[in-house]
């Protein structure tokens with residue numbers, strides 16, 4: 209029988225990694241701490257190769273691409289609705305700014321070109337500019353060539369965009385507050401930064417990867433369910449791991465919180481890097497510099513989830529409250545000082561009637577900081593946040609308040625407790641420029657390997673990060689298979 213690989217967590221990346229290893233002939237056991245599979249919707253582009261390789265479409269994979277992909281109320285009345293069809297978006301934008309409407313096709317085309325370069329970069333372990341490994345150098349040269357082939361305009365765009373704030377980038381292109389805000393919001397989603405912070409233009413581009421030109425929101429899918437039903441790996445739920453056993457610098461297996469040890473010479477963790485390396489591994493095995501770098505990973509959660517149950521249709525499928533870049537920046541100002549935004553940025557999504565005829569609306573609420581300046585998240589704060597969300601939405605949907613029959617609020621602390629998101633951060637590691645590509649999760653340890661032989665990372669805290677479903681897991685599996693073939697891993 210082939211040697212056992214233990215995968216920690218049944219998140220999307222972990223399951224993708226496990227299935228690729230199983231296809232390569234490994235026996236794979238996935239151990240998930242939570243007791244039940246969460247049927248929640250996954251956010252993010254799924255690289256088509258993963259769908260093809262794992263035949264996920266034959267397992268009921270359903271990808272939902274909203275059209276219009278955004279609808280934002282306008283101060284003067286009506287909504288700005290951007291569609292998948294460029295010409296329709298041009299018409300919609302014309303109503304707020306004929307000048308911006310004329311620029312939309314060129315903006316969409318130029319951003320699409322850059323996103324395709326990232327798509328290529330995201331589909332493999334990251335090239336490391338300081339690596340001396342031959343494979344890494346070849347890959348780096350390949351990226352350089354690809355960049356050159358993009359042409360002068362795209363190279364210039366990329367080099368300018370990388371360090372810029374979303375606000376500066378968008379101010380360069382457009383004049384309409386409403387348009388700039390719906391785009392700028394993608395640059396700050398799940399990030400403890402505002403649209404005027406450096407690096408947020410890149411985050412806007414990151415969330416564009418995999419979408420057609422002119423669409424700046426990733427699709428939703430049920431990939432978690434499709435992967436959980438795929439045969440080939442054993443998934444054990446309610447199996448929390450309390451320790452990763454290390455002997456003589458090599459992984460030896462895992463210890464279950466309920467007692468007992470499972471021996472394995474290969475352990476891959478879909479849990480976040482900080483928890484994996486500082487809580488599950490005895491940090492005594494790590495160099496103090498590595499411990500310091502891992503401790504300094506930023507994972508500051510700033511998002512709360514509010515779910516509203518309505519007794520009638522809300523009258524929208526997606527609705528964004530982000531009227532201007534200034535509004536977003538002011539919302540961030542509160543978070544900077546540890547307060548919930550008095551006027552938060554909201555993204556509400558309704559997924560049609562439930563079996564009992566009610567309508568569920570899921571609201572992304574930003575900023576709701578994990579660490580509050582004046583206390584802890586408690587019931588009173590959750591209630592106040594739920595009320596604020598209904599109040600803000602009601603400014604645009606006057607009948608909403610009366611339609612709400614139930615309201616539930618998950619603060620970033622609740623997201624940490626329920627889903628294991630560190631500090632409530634859904635991407636595990638913030639998508640900040642210094643925590644991306646070969647620096648994700650920390651410079652020097654970005655090839656899914658860890659300093660412990662046989663222990664690998666595969667979650668959204670590794671390249672290419674959250675918002676891209678399964679790519680990190682696929683890349684990690686490729687790295688592991690390559691390490692096995694080269695004899696680096698036994």
Ligand SMILES: Cc1cc2nc3c(=O)[nH]c(=O)nc-3n(C[C@H](O)[C@H](O)[C@H](O)COP(=O)(O)OP(=O)(O)OC[C@H]3O[C@@H](n4cnc5c(N)ncnc54)[C@H](O)[C@@H]3O)c2cc1C
Pocket residue numbers: 216217218219220221222239240241242246248249250251252398447448449450478479480483488511513572623627628629634635636667668673674675676677
């Ligand atoms: C409420 C909610 C909000 C979300 N918001 C966003 C969003 O805003 N943007 C976005 O892109 N995506 C979002 N997502 C989707 C998802 O969280 C992201 O795609 C994220 O990147 C998750 O990646 P993953 O599935 O690989 O990891 P995770 O879903 O985080 O999976 C890791 C798993 O490891 C398990 N685990 C951790 N430690 C242990 C241990 N010691 N022993 C055993 N098991 C362990 C955890 O229980 C967890 O199931 C959200 C999901 C939920 C449920």
